[in-house]
Amino acid sequence: MTANLENTGRTTAQNAQLALLLEVSSTPKPGNVDREREYPELRFEQFLAGAVGTHAGFAAVADGDPLGPAFERAIAGMSHQTGGNTQFGATLLLTPLVAAAGGGELRPDRASAAVEETTVDDAVAFYRAFEYVDVAVPEPPEGMDALDVRRGGDAEPALRESGLTLEDVMSRSADRDGIAAELTGGFGWTFELARVIERGEGSVTDRAAAAYLALLSRELDTFVVTNHDRETAYEVRRRANEVLDGEESVYRFAEDLVDRGINPGTTADIVAGGLFVALERGLEV
């Protein structure tokens, strides 16, 4: 059963916005900005402003607007703060989930269908979204410079010529980007984290922090791979396991990652997705 305005008191778009707010407020979330940790140039308050700005884009896609332009609108709104990329990945993950929830029952297959139905226009709008903020992305493969997302709207002719939809674009980066993997692989982690959060105890933010650590201990964070390297991502996963095994303090782990600027952002993005699914299903705050 999908929750709706009647039983949560919030619209689907408001639940998406609240998911972003709850995600950044969950603590400790080693390496990421949270209620108690921030970077000098990327502050908690900028995530608040980012979440406020996404609402119109989420409302559009909940109402049935195409995914790409709605995502671009959400990112344009998110960008009105001085921190840069606060919630690009989380918003990308949320957009098809909001489409599915807005149109009926929120199930993985319906979110996947929303991705499968995307067109070249959606891909063009997705590329344009990169013009609003700097997003760390892997280098494009050899010979693919014309389709580098960092080209933004300038990539439109190349996109149209190759006839790539947003789904095609996501499929091509699924091996290097955990969000693209969710979008094209059935949203497995997103719905799994929703269950972890629903089954958890205590405040929603405590549950979300536990879900974050659980995922960090199981999947390599692709944002860490992109910004650092695969070895660093392995180290993060190993130490998350040590925290769960009681061999390392979560606080020491958190301080060390912040000191070294290691930010497992993809894991945090998937927590936001899990929070949204749980909220739509009626999780109380």
Add this chain to the structure above:
Amino acid sequence: MTANLENTGRTTAQNAQLALLLEVSSTPKPGNVDREREYPELRFEQFLAGAVGTHAGFAAVADGDPLGPAFERAIAGMSHQTGGNTQFGATLLLTPLVAAAGGGELRPDRASAAVEETTVDDAVAFYRAFEYVDVAVPEPPEGMDALDVRRGGDAEPALRESGLTLEDVMSRSADRDGIAAELTGGFGWTFELARVIERGEGSVTDRAAAAYLALLSRELDTFVVTNHDRETAYEVRRRANEVLDGEESVYRFAEDLVDRGINPGTTADIVAGGLFVALERGLEV
């Protein structure tokens, strides 16, 4: 000059929502829920959900809807969380400010005019808003039971018979309620705190926390008077001065107030108002 969508990237209603989020995120804010302190039954995450829910009400009043029904709508939206009264007072203070900003330049006289233009219908809607959450209020004066706000919509006949507008209702409680005093007394502290925040340094939440302490050291908090007594409110003011003078640690002060359940909520509400004014004038986050 009032800021607008073009220069902040946010609508007036979004700035009001962001002001609520920034207020609760400002720390340390002795006695109030903030990013690092919460009460078991009144948690940070409930303030996030409350702020998300206010948006439609703020959007309505920014578009020129009457104050009372828009306020009721904001409170209905705020109430969809399990913490009860999170932002009743702050929303009441913000509503005429949003009306003024939505209709033109945000100045104290224009916010006062929005209050002066209220009708009996606005008063009735204001009373109805008390049906959504339990709000701590002073006992009504002798012989005024029929107009006790805790009667909610049941007070409508008494309101209509006495012909009281929302402004009249506010005027009658201005001596016991700091928010009513702002609404009927020219919004002096609200605009003063906006200046404190604008002139401050560091993050917006640090500036807001400093503004909170400055006001706490100068004005008795009427919410503390209502929930405790005048002596406790004097103690809070005295100790806020000692913190400013370096004679007491702000953290010890904060812990002590939380331990004793002393919550200077009116002071926090006025900080939210100051944040909104500063955001509308172009304060960057």
